[in-house]
Amino acid sequence: MSETTGQILGVRPARESRTQRKARKNLERLVRAEARAAMPTPEPVLDDMPRATTGRWGSQSLGLWGPPAPSLPSHRITSPRLGVATPFLAESGLGVRGAVVGIDEESGGLFSLDPWELYRAGHTTGTSLLCIGNVGTGKSTTNKALAARLVALGRKVAVASDPKAEWVRVAQALGAAGIVEIGPGRPGRVNVLDAGPRPHDADDAAWAQIAFQRRRTTVAAVLSQLRGAAQLDPFEATALDLALEHVGRTSSVPVVAALIQALLAPADDARKIVGDAGASLALSLRRLTMGDLAGMFDAPSTAVLDPSMRMFVFDTSALLSSSADALAIASTITSAWLNYVIHDKSSRDFWMIVQEEGWSAMRDPKTVEQMDERVRMAGEWGIAPMLIMHELKDLDMIGPPDSPQRNQALGLMSKAQVKIIHRQSRETVPDLAVTLGLTEREQELVVRLRQGQALWKIGADKAFRVRTLITDVDRAVFDTSARRAG
Numbered sequence: 001m002s003e004t005t006g007q008i009l010g011v012r013p014a015r016e017s018r019t020q021r022k023a024r025k026n027l028e029r030l031v032r033a034e035a036r037a038a039m040p041t042p043e044p045v046l047d048d049m050p051r052a053t054t055g056r057w058g059s060q061s062l063g064l065w066g067p068p069a070p071s072l073p074s075h076r077i078t079s080p081r082l083g084v085a086t087p088f089l090a091e092s093g094l095g096v097r098g099a100v101v102g103i104d105e106e107s108g109g110l111f112s113l114d115p116w117e118l119y120r121a122g123h124t125t126g127t128s129l130l131c132i133g134n135v136g137t138g139k140s141t142t143n144k145a146l147a148a149r150l151v152a153l154g155r156k157v158a159v160a161s162d163p164k165a166e167w168v169r170v171a172q173a174l175g176a177a178g179i180v181e182i183g184p185g186r187p188g189r190v191n192v193l194d195a196g197p198r199p200h201d202a203d204d205a206a207w208a209q210i211a212f213q214r215r216r217t218t219v220a221a222v223l224s225q226l227r228g229a230a231q232l233d234p235f236e237a238t239a240l241d242l243a244l245e246h247v248g249r250t251s252s253v254p255v256v257a258a259l260i261q262a263l264l265a266p267a268d269d270a271r272k273i274v275g276d277a278g279a280s281l282a283l284s285l286r287r288l289t290m291g292d293l294a295g296m297f298d299a300p301s302t303a304v305l306d307p308s309m310r311m312f313v314f315d316t317s318a319l320l321s322s323s324a325d326a327l328a329i330a331s332t333i334t335s336a337w338l339n340y341v342i343h344d345k346s347s348r349d350f351w352m353i354v355q356e357e358g359w360s361a362m363r364d365p366k367t368v369e370q371m372d373e374r375v376r377m378a379g380e381w382g383i384a385p386m387l388i389m390h391e392l393k394d395l396d397m398i399g400p401p402d403s404p405q406r407n408q409a410l411g412l413m414s415k416a417q418v419k420i421i422h423r424q425s426r427e428t429v430p431d432l433a434v435t436l437g438l439t440e441r442e443q444e445l446v447v448r449l450r451q452g453q454a455l456w457k458i459g460a461d462k463a464f465r466v467r468t469l470i471t472d473v474d475r476a477v478f479d480t481s482a483r484r485a486g
Contacts, residue, residue: 094458096121099149101142102468105453111466113456114150115384115418116350124417124459127384128375129352130436133422134390138452142420142468143354143388144170144478150352151310158305158312158338159354161331161361165317166480167354173477177311180303182296182330183318190314191301192218192288192333193247193254196340208248215244217370218336219259219285224366225329226284229405239263239278242270256288256298292326297333305341307349312338328360332367339374343381351383358387359394362409372408375415387416392428392435410435419457423449439463 016024093107098114115127133139144167147157151174159167171177180188195211202210219240220232232240243262247254263278263285289298305312314334319327335355342351353374355361362368374385399405419436424446433443442463446455449465456464470478 094118094121094123094462096123099146099153100469101146101149102452102466105465105467111456111464113146113418113458114153114155115352116155118418118458119379123462126375126415126417127378128416129384129386129418129420130389130413130416131386131420131422132389132391132424132432133420133454134424136451137422137449138454138468139388139390139420139422140166140480141452141470141474141478142422142454143386145468145470145474147311147352147354148174148474148478156310156312156349156351157354158342158351159356160314160335160338161316161327161356162313163316163320163327163357164480165315167313167356168315168317169477171311171313174311176309177313178304178306178309179313179315181315181318182334183316184292184295184322186296186315186318187302188296188314189299189302190297190333190337191253191299192222192256192297193259194301194337194340196337212244212248214336214340215248215254216241218333219244221332221336221364221366221370222288222329223281223284225325225332225364226287229364229366232281233277235274235277236281239266239270239274240281242266242274243278246270253300255300256285260285260289292322293329296330301337303337307347324360325363327357328363328367331355331357331361332364332370335361335367335374336370339370339381342383343377347382349382352386353383354386354388356388358389359397359409362395362412363398363405365405365408368405368408368412372412372415375412387413389413391424392431417459419455421446421455421457422453423447423451 093104093109094113096112096114096117098112098117100110100112102111103109104111115124115129118124119127131139131143133142148170151157159171162168168179171179180190182188182190193215195214198207199210223232223240224230240263243259243266246262246267247258251258260282263282266274266278287293288296303314314330316327316330316334319330335353338353342349342353355371361371371385371387374381374383378385395406395409398409414435414437421432421436421438424432426447429438429443429447432438432446436457437460438446438457442455442457445465449455452468454466454468456466458464
């Protein structure tokens with residue numbers, strides 16, 4: 001009822017003049033207009049899908065950087081209908097640029113990643129990566145695709161040990177690469193006492209101390225492997241220190257033969273302190289000069305890391321038929337050499353350091369300490385360490401459950417800020433969930449992943465199911481499964 005006329009709207013009075021009828025209709029139109037204005041806006045058509053409005057592919061330099069966010073189409077809909085029309089939500093993306101790896105299977109957008117950009121955006125607290133996956137799951141292809149595409153964006157990649165010569169093909173395809181062949185009868189040499197480049201701001205005294213510390217760390221790790229992880233007693237440790245100081249003073253490019261001689265026949269003042277404690281160390285190191293590792297680490301280094309190189313690979317495939325500890329020792333020495341050469345603070349290069357067959361390198365606690373230092377110092381050195389493994393069962397070759405060595409290796413794995421998990425066997429998933437922090441949904445996912453798919457866990461709270469994209473050209477270089485088909 002209208003408060004102004006006292007009549008009921010929509011009802012025509014029995015006696016109504018023309019003027020009254022006109023006034024009534026005007027009033028009804030006014031009331032209807034006010035009612036429409038107070039009602040919610042009518043819902044648009046459900047499939048009102050304008051063209052994409054976010055992100056732009058190739059907007060950065062070289063036209064190769066991935067978009068900072070998925071280029072998803074906008075969708076207008078009211079709140080009441082949202083729950084019915086969109087029952088599942090997709091991750092909005094990382095919001096940082098990077099090398100295109102593949103397709104985010106949840107959103108359908110491109111998945112791009114760069115470990116340094118992730119750190120800069122606050123998604124991670126470091127730049128280390130871990131890739132784990134069974135044989136035939138596409139692990140190798142994913143790793144090589146990420147590495148090659150990062151190189152295309154200006155990053156650099158170094159492989160500490162390539163036991164199957166898989167990365168050699170990638171380096172040759174990319175060009176501007178250094179490849180050093182290590183093994184019996186191969187021309188490559190890496191001096192176990194190579195201290196790397198001298199810092200520009202180090203005077204003679206400072207450089208002598210830096211070189212001594214680097215050589216001490218490498219030799220101690222090699223001795224640990226040669227002696228079955230046995231620790232040096234105080235006399236042996238002192239004998240090693242005195243011998244290293246001696247060869248550092250007497251030679252600008254000391255080699256292991258000189259160190260062995262200094263351990264076997266120390267100077268008179270040194271002998272008064274340690275006696276013959278260095279003799280057992282010398283006999284252990286003799287394997288580098290007279291045993292199965294002779295000719296690889298006992299001469300000045302032929303490996304040279306030129307600033308113009310985009311990729312550097314130590315090809316250790318010639319050692320594949322050797323003992324497992326021979327390959328592990330070689331990996332320890334080449335890894336240490338890379339550490340010293342690459343972490344030049346004056347360099348503007350950023351390197352991803354790939355550690356293949358990570359279980360082999362982690363068999364020795366001293367080597368794990370070196371790898372842990374690489375992870376901790378990654379930000380200062382400008383590197384992104386990448387550890388590659390098959391599954392947690394690999395650690396059975398390191399030590400039994402709850403052993404110190406195994407726990408040390410698990411701790412190193414858990415520190416990775418980017419975890420790339422390809423399909424895993426169901427029996428390994430519970431332990432994997434504890435080590436890598438997998439949710440129940442992620443645990444179910446990793447046993448059902450198809451070849452080429454991986455769960456990418458970024459930092460503490462982001463996860464993506466990604467299908468790696470490769471071209472026919474990529475497949476010819478990256479694929480390692482062709483010979484498995486017969």
